Amino acid sequence: MTKRISIIFCLMILLGSCTKDFQKINVDPNKPSTVPIDYLLGESQLMVAGSNDAGGKSWRPNIANAACIIQQMASTDAGFYGGNFYTSASNTFTAYFDSAYPNDIKSLVNLINQAQADPKNVNVLSMARILKVMDFEKITDLYGDVPYSEAGRAFLDNNFTPKYDAQKDIYADMLKELDQAAVALSPTAYIPTKADYIYSGDVAKWKRAAYTIMLRLALRLQKIDPASAATWSAKAVAGGIIASNDETIAIRYDNTGAQLNSNPNSWIFNPSGQNVSAVNGALWSKTLIDMMLSRKDPRLNIISALKGGDTTTAKQLGLPNATDANGLTKLPVTVLDNYSRPSTPMIALANSWIFMSYAEAKLLLAEAIERGYVTTGGLAADAFKDGQLSALKQVSIYGLTPSAAGMANYAAKNPYPAAGTIDDKMKAIHTEIFLLDAATFNHIEAWANWRRSGYPVLVNLNPVGNETNGTIPRRLKYPTSEYGVNPNITTAISRQGADLFTTRVWWDKQ
Numbered sequence: 439m440t441k442r443i444s445i446i447f448c449l450m451i452l453l454g455s456c457t458k459d460f461q462k463i464n465v466d467p468n469k470p471s472t473v474p475i476d477y478l479l480g481e482s483q484l485m486v487a488g489s490n491d492a493g494g495k496s497w498r499p500n501i502a503n504a505a506c507i508i509q510q511m512a513s514t515d516a517g518f519y520g521g522n523f524y525t526s527a528s529n530t531f532t533a534y535f536d537s538a539y540p541n542d543i544k545s546l547v548n549l550i551n552q553a554q555a556d557p558k559n560v561n562v563l564s565m566a567r568i569l570k571v572m573d574f575e576k577i578t579d580l581y582g583d584v585p586y587s588e589a590g591r592a593f594l595d596n597n598f599t600p601k602y603d604a605q606k607d608i609y610a611d612m613l614k615e616l617d618q619a620a621v622a623l624s625p626t627a628y629i630p631t632k633a634d635y636i637y638s639g640d641v642a643k644w645k646r647a648a649y650t651i652m653l654r655l656a657l658r659l660q661k662i663d664p665a666s667a668a669t670w671s672a673k674a675v676a677g678g679i680i681a682s683n684d685e686t687i688a689i690r691y692d693n694t695g696a697q698l699n700s701n702p703n704s705w706i707f708n709p710s711g712q713n714v715s716a717v718n719g720a721l722w723s724k725t726l727i728d729m730m731l732s733r734k735d736p737r738l739n740i741i742s743a744l745k746g747g748d749t750t751t752a753k754q755l756g757l758p759n760a761t762d763a764n765g766l767t768k769l770p771v772t773v774l775d776n777y778s779r780p781s782t783p784m785i786a787l788a789n790s791w792i793f794m795s796y797a798e799a800k801l802l803l804a805e806a807i808e809r810g811y812v813t814t815g816g817l818a819a820d821a822f823k824d825g826q827l828s829a830l831k832q833v834s835i836y837g838l839t840p841s842a843a844g845m846a847n848y849a850a851k852n853p854y855p856a857a858g859t860i861d862d863k864m865k866a867i868h869t870e871i872f873l874l875d876a877a878t879f880n881h882i883e884a885w886a887n888w889r890r891s892g893y894p895v896l897v898n899l900n901p902v903g904n905e906t907n908g909t910i911p912r913r914l915k916y917p918t919s920e921y922g923v924n925p926n927i928t929t930a931i932s933r934q935g936a937d938l939f940t941t942r943v944w945w946d947k948q
Contacts, residue, residue: 476630479549504882510726512759523760523902525904538577549566560627561623568651576882584605625641648677656671664809704789715745741833797825804863826870
């Protein structure tokens with residue numbers, strides 16, 4: 439017995455001596471157990487843009503729904519482009535929700551959790567907080583009340599059924615996050631230069647970006663809470679907004695041919711991606727083309743072409759929204775090849791993905807001044823002129839810029855109505871934003887801005903089989919899958935209203 443115990447004891451000592459460095463020996467130095475924080479930042483930026491899932495972030499919600507709903511694009515494909523027909527076609531309306539939560543939101547929550555553990559990463563943390571606002575702005579503007587405060591934390595606290603926060607509370611927290619992130623940014627702390635695809639680590643530009651996004655969110659409250667809109671607009675302008683087109687908030691891509699390294703919006707139309715233009719899937723709408731023609735917009739022959747590449751201004755023709763295959767046969771032009779679509783320069787994979795431009799910031803500044811929210815931003819007419827000119831020049835990201843004469847003629851034909859009514863001024867401002875958003879594939883934002891401003895005035899359509907009684911949708915419906923996995927959705931519906939395309943989100947209440 440003693441001999442047996444002695445043998446076991448010796449074996450235990452031997453095993454102990456063999457295993458005391460077991461963990462060190464069996465860790466592959468080329469496969470770290472924790473992902474470097476810079477990698478998480480770069481990955482999160484690409485996910486926010488949708489580079490990992492262009493279908494879920496760009497094609498379905500941005501093109502098939504928002505672009506068609508807002509009458510910037512159109513399609514005869516009633517089976518996929520639900521926004522053009524006010525229907526649930528192919529469940530494309532669920533895509534942003536389905537893509538964001540398990541990917542970018544989870545990644546951002548993880549990034550924030552890691553960054554806040556070490557004070558030296560305050561800049562990474564601030565950038566991550568701003569990115570999270572950028573993503574959630576789109577999510578809540580599309581759907582209304584959504585999981586927010588508890589979202590993306592299942593791997594941290596095992597909460598697989600996060601509550602649905604009221605949009606009012608989401609907006610309040612997003613504005614707070616932008617403010618705190620801007621203040622915390624520090625030029626003396628660690629700067630993730632190579633991992634930042636937006637500003638290459640320039641914290642001064644990030645600070646201005648935070649306040650610029652704040653201005654957009656503040657004015658989103660204009661109908662529902664004018665007092666808060668005024669307070670936050672003033673804070674944003676006092677903090678300092680982006681200062682030129684070079685500071686436009688955008689992902690700068692260095693395309694290598696892979697989807698992850700290319701503009702997800704361009705990938706939808708590019709021959710190396712889905713080639714939507716070539717198959718006549720999504721085309722510029724009649725509303726947009728007619729507007730650009732009537733205003734003598736010099737961007738038209740830069741962003742628009744017929745199939746085959748003809749960019750002649752006089753030949754550009756928009757497809758009427760709500761036109762299905764049968765309706766096409768009744769139009770004067772029955773061949774889709776003869777309708778306008780994004781031009782070749784516009785769909786280059788290396789183009790930047792734009793979240794918010796300097797031009798939009800200046801146009802929103804003009805609005806804030808006119809509404810009396812801001813008293814230190816100069817004259818509204820000057821902000822408008824700067825925004826209008828910058829919007830025309832913004833298309834230079836496609837390698838082409840309107841001529842000086844073309845831009846001057848456009849400004850003369852579409853002046854700021856300084857002596858007009860507030861409605862005249864809002865129409866001028868938001869028509870410019872509408873055209874800017876179309877020219878930068880920013881259709882989700884165009885739809886949100888139209889819902890809260892009412893401009894440009896769009897005509898309700900009555901597509902065959904539509905689900906809205908012929909009225910333009912005000913939100914997207916929740917994914918059907920949510921009803922089976924998160925019982926908290928019922929709270930959101932009871933608070934917000936029926937889960938329909940016609941239910942208005944909180945800031946869109948009349």
